[in-house]
Amino acid sequence: MSIMNISDKEFDAIINSNKIYGDNFSEQEIKNWFDHEKNASYELYEEVNTNEYDIQNEVHVYSKLRDKKFSKCLALGAADGGDVAPLASIVDEFIVIEPEERFWNTSIGDTTTSYISPTINGDINIPSESVDLAVSIGCLHHIPNVSHVIMELGRTLKKGGTYILREPIVSMGDWRKPRRGLTAFERGLPHEALLESIKNAGLKPYLVRYYDCPIIPFIARKTGLKECYSYYPIVMFDIMLCALFKWNMRYHQDKWYHKFAPSSVYILAEKI
Numbered sequence: 001m002s003i004m005n006i007s008d009k010e011f012d013a014i015i016n017s018n019k020i021y022g023d024n025f026s027e028q029e030i031k032n033w034f035d036h037e038k039n040a041s042y043e044l045y046e047e048v049n050t051n052e053y054d055i056q057n058e059v060h061v062y063s064k065l066r067d068k069k070f071s072k073c074l075a076l077g078a079a080d081g082g083d084v085a086p087l088a089s090i091v092d093e094f095i096v097i098e099p100e101e102r103f104w105n106t107s108i109g110d111t112t113t114s115y116i117s118p119t120i121n122g123d124i125n126i127p128s129e130s131v132d133l134a135v136s137i138g139c140l141h142h143i144p145n146v147s148h149v150i151m152e153l154g155r156t157l158k159k160g161g162t163y164i165l166r167e168p169i170v171s172m173g174d175w176r177k178p179r180r181g182l183t184a185f186e187r188g189l190p191h192e193a194l195l196e197s198i199k200n201a202g203l204k205p206y207l208v209r210y211y212d213c214p215i216i217p218f219i220a221r222k223t224g225l226k227e228c229y230s231y232y233p234i235v236m237f238d239i240m241l242c243a244l245f246k247w248n249m250r251y252h253q254d255k256w257y258h259k260f261a262p263s264s265v266y267i268l269a270e271k272i
Helices: 008-015 027-048 053-060 086-092 147-154 191-200 215-223 232-244
Strands: 073-076 095-099 111-116 132-138 157-168 203-211 264-271
Touching: 053 086, 053 157, 053 203, 053 232, 073 147, 132 147, 147 157, 147 191, 157 191, 191 203, 191 264, 203 232, 215 232
Parallel strands: 073 095, 073 132, 095 111, 132 157
Antiparallel strands: 157 264, 203 264
16 A cells, blocks of 8 residues: 555544554565655755754653663664764664665764664564664654564563664654655654554563654744754753643644644663
8 A cells, every 4th residue: 555545534544543554564565665765764864964852862761871881782774873872972882774875884973883774574684682772763653564673673682671762653744745844654653552562572661751742843933943952941841741731642633732742752661
């Protein structure tokens, strides 16, 4: 099934199903998606690359790991390593799975780094229980077979290892239409289905932090404030607002009052 060819009835069924769209795709459907997103994600990254997530990453999850040390970190879809670079001081080696070879390098920060290409079916070609940290920061919503990839990340983690995830948990609008600042195929991941996939992979979430209330960037745009989450007070205000309006969470925010709710999540989980 192509995203562009979904009928209104099919789209309504998908956004109300609480399932991850793409999990049941055929091999050919996965390949079509993969081929498109590889180039589209690179072009979007070059266009909108920003440090806006740095403070959010630190406040929500990285600050919880500063007293730890990791021998090997598997970073999924980490591009040039910008999102995981703040972890370089506590990681001895990075392994990055990244389809776009223009991002590949030999180090992230001062940490030795090797890059490998992903497989179409989502299998990760490294041994089981070979890393003690796995990170997927804002990349799973660009791929179709999310649950299988999470299962593979869980397989690669040693017992007691840590998994870091950051993902949008709203539909991100109608995928069948052009959306400003988004690739054609990306969509958010329903948070309940996402948590279920994590648990099915043998991972136990111990921190779930909802964030990014859409009303904040909306007001920022109206007032001309760029990269609003680059400001620590705004990040903290967002935490408060998302806690206050967590009850209003829904996958498809098609009404203005739905915007008063978290739209993304950070998760820290442990391999059990």
